[in-house]
Amino acid sequence: xxxxxxxxxxxxxxxxxxxxxxxxxxYLTGIEAMxxxxxxxxxxxxxxxxxxNYRAATEDRRPMCADTGLPRYYVKIGDNADMxxxxxxxxxxxxxxxxxxxxxPLRPNRVHPLWRTExxxxxxINAPEVExxxxxxxDWIDITTVHKGGLFGSDYRMLFPGDxxxxxxxxxxxxxxAFGKRGLACQPAIVGVGIGGSKDTxxxxxxxxxxxxxxxxxNPDPEIAKLEHEFKELGNxxxxxxxxxxxxxxxxxxxxxxxxxxxxxxxxxxxxxCLSSRRATAxxxxxxxxxxxxxxxxxxxYMRREGIT
Amino acid sequence: MSQAAxxxxxxxxxxxxxxxxxxxxxxxxxxxxxxxxxxREGVYDRVLGKGQSLPIPDLAPISNVNFHxxxxxxxxxxxxxxxxxVTATASFxxxxxxESWLDLTGTKIVIGKGGMPKDDxxxxxxxRGAVYLTTVGxxxxxxxxxxxxxxxxxxxxxxxxIAQAMWMFxxxxxxxxxVDSDLEGNSLFAQHNDAIAxxxxxxxxxxxxxxxxxxxxxxxxxxxxx
Numbered sequence: 035x036x037x038x039x040x041x042x043x044x045x046x047x048x049x050x051x052x053x054x055x056x057x058x059x060x061y062l063t064g065i066e067a068m069x070x071x072x073x074x075x076x077x078x079x080x081x082x083x084x085x086x087n088y089r090a091a092t093e094d095r096r097p098m099c100a101d102t103g104l105p106r107y108y109v110k111i112g113d114n115a116d117m118x119x120x121x122x123x124x125x126x127x128x129x130x131x132x133x134x135x136x137x138x139p140l141r142p143n144r145v146h147p148l149w150r151t152e153x154x155x156x157x158x159i160n161a162p163e164v165e166x167x168x169x170x171x172x173d174w175i176d177i178t179t180v181h182k183g184g185l186f187g188s189d190y191r192m193l194f195p196g197d198x199x200x201x202x203x204x205x206x207x208x209x210x211x212a213f214g215k216r217g218l219a220c221q222p223a224i225v226g227v228g229i230g231g232s233k234d235t236x237x238x239x240x241x242x243x244x245x246x247x248x249x250x251x252x253n254p255d256p257e258i259a260k261l262e263h264e265f266k267e268l269g270n271x272x273x274x275x276x277x278x279x280x281x282x283x284x285x286x287x288x289x290x291x292x293x294x295x296x297x298x299x300x301x302x303x304x305x306x307x308c309l310s311s312r313r314a315t316a317x318x319x320x321x322x323x324x325x326x327x328x329x330x331x332x333x334x335x336y337m338r339r340e341g342i343t
Numbered sequence: 344m345s346q347a348a349x350x351x352x353x354x355x356x357x358x359x360x361x362x363x364x365x366x367x368x369x370x371x372x373x374x375x376x377x378x379x380x381x382x383r384e385g386v387y388d389r390v391l392g393k394g395q396s397l398p399i400p401d402l403a404p405i406s407n408v409n410f411h412x413x414x415x416x417x418x419x420x421x422x423x424x425x426x427x428x429v430t431a432t433a434s435f436x437x438x439x440x441x442e443s444w445l446d447l448t449g450t451k452i453v454i455g456k457g458g459m460p461k462d463d464x465x466x467x468x469x470x471r472g473a474v475y476l477t478t479v480g481x482x483x484x485x486x487x488x489x490x491x492x493x494x495x496x497x498x499x500x501x502x503x504x505i506a507q508a509m510w511m512f513x514x515x516x517x518x519x520x521x522v523d524s525d526l527e528g529n530s531l532f533a534q535h536n537d538a539i540a541x542x543x544x545x546x547x548x549x550x551x552x553x554x555x556x557x558x559x560x561x562x563x564x565x566x567x568x569x
Contacts, residue, residue, distance in 0.1 A: 271546065
């Protein structure tokens, strides 16, 4: 049996709905732990209200947040997956987006950047984004959707080798404080830090680190894993909690991804996912069976090209 | 919800009376019942920028609550509206419109995300008997969606789209909202920003300065920056 466009559309539609409505377990557990530790009374009130909101969303089958972001996809195609047409796959993703936008409903956020015109269905020029990757020795296709707000909480800076870890910390603080004020970053959030690559790769890695890794996951490089922990502690020591109120709840977890970069530079990007970290993944097996989960498992050893020198 | 029980909580009818507004203190919790209207840049630009009339000439007796919001909504085949989640959008972007808008509409409660620029509370809102409430989170889209019991009307939907149209929601137990500002122009956000700022310099202690600063981080145009 082959994987058809109908399978893809069914899976993509389902994850659009699931991502918008159901808080991922890893994130929920992370927020519950932060709420227990939060001593700022307003920040604690906010976290408690958010926990109520997750329950209401699941009970009512309605989106956790009305800003359903810029819905987009990450696709990982097994090398042995039996899918005839990649153009049909892409078309199915677009169709599922439009249908889910109407049915869930998702807010039709997508507009032309200059003319502000829209189709009320989250489709448009270069929208939704679809990122592609591949996996050896696999006969499935994984599709992950992420709904992430688009305005605040991310930044990029070209640092230099001489800036070192201090420079990264400085930039991380700059970004978290700037966007944490008044809660524009919708913290506490999963924070993704992209280090290296070319400028665009740096942005991409940081965003994927924030959106495609679960709370508690650690980078396989033990030194980077230590930095992840250190950055998380640094963020939570700012003195700022949910909505920018006095408190300690800023970073639920920090994930770092790196890419080999230009010898003269050290580009860094920082991204904050949000209090309704919306992600869902479907695996379409070559048998046609579809299974669902909330861990995208995007950064496989092959994805990071571990061991390749 | 244990923390909610310990906070001063108000259940207010819309249109909200001057005496109800006078009772609100920064950090209090508010739930609303009545009619709430939405307006963001599309509506302000149309009315205040282009000079078009309000779709309802005498708005305040129906609703004096302006929500900086756009819903996750769609229209069913029969023409009714499905409202899913409801959350606010960042309010400070609308600062330039607020003075004229409050004068034109008689709005007394502004609800949104993130508050207004610090000076707006004392200079624009308080003198007009108006206060700012913030949504929680951001945001409690499902809880607020539950609070919308009907769509009374929607204006300019075809021209502005779902996200920018002016919606009139019938609401009940609509909240929670946190009171940001009072009639003296105090702001919870401003108070907390100030409290946090005192500690921030110490976070940077011991971190070496950037190898190269950015153009825009200095006013001296001769500085060595990139």
